[in-house]
Amino acid sequence: xxxxxxxxxxxxxxxxxxxxxxxxxxxxxxxxxxxxxxxxxxxxxxxxxxxxxxxxxxxxxxxxxxxxxxxxxxxxxxxxxxxxxxxxxxxxxxxxxxxxxxxxxxxxxxxxxxxxxxxxxxxxxxxxxxxxxxxxxxxxxxxxxxxxxxxxxxxxxxxxxxxxxx
Numbered sequence: 001x002x003x004x005x006x007x008x009x010x011x012x013x014x015x016x017x018x019x020x021x022x023x024x025x026x027x028x029x030x031x032x033x034x035x036x037x038x039x040x041x042x043x044x045x046x047x048x049x050x051x052x053x054x055x056x057x058x059x060x061x062x063x064x065x066x067x068x069x070x071x072x073x074x075x076x077x078x079x080x081x082x083x084x085x086x087x088x089x090x091x092x093x094x095x096x097x098x099x100x101x102x103x104x105x106x107x108x109x110x111x112x113x114x115x116x117x118x119x120x121x122x123x124x125x126x127x128x129x130x131x132x133x134x135x136x137x138x139x140x141x142x143x144x145x146x147x148x149x150x151x152x153x154x155x156x157x158x159x160x161x162x163x164x165x166x
Contacts, residue, residue: 002131008071014053018061021051023132026080029072033063037080084124088141089166093123096146098138098154099162102130107138107159115142118150 005023009016021027028036035042035058044062048055065071088095100107108127115122121143128136146165155163 014057015061018058026078028078029062029065029075031066033066035062085139093141094145095166096140097164098160100159102136104159110157111154114153
């Protein structure tokens with residue numbers, strides 16, 4: 001998690017769990033301490049049940065976020081994003097999952113350049129934030145099957161540790 005948030009929640013492991021989940025799913029907090037997924041308000045009890053914490057922890061965490069300007073500025077601006085990876089096959093797309101050096105600069109541009117040179121349109125790119133996800137990966141959804149030459153070029157990049165094509 002980001003250092004600022006680590007520092008704020010260091011003595012609150014259950015609240016930290018709430019905050020980590022909110023970051024992963026792009027859940028925001030309003031000025032009253034209500035939690036939303038986009039414009040849909042989430043019930044604290046159901047959120048709590050989903051991450052195995054007491055509902056009061058969810059309520060108090062959201063109130064804390066709403067109360068402190070630095071936290072509110074972060075959590076009032078989050079947005080959820082449609083992640084089509086799970087439906088890619090049904091949509092006729094192929095998925096490339098790349099495990100690389102998490103802080104390596106330029107991996108996205110190198111991989112997308114290889115794909116673009118092959119003339120394959122990219123539908124979605126999701127790069128996991130290494131400060132949020134313990135095993136970050138780069139996921140790219142492309143419109144059609146990648147030729148072996150493209151896969152080999154991506155695999156040959158120094159930053160790439162592992163490549164999975166689905």
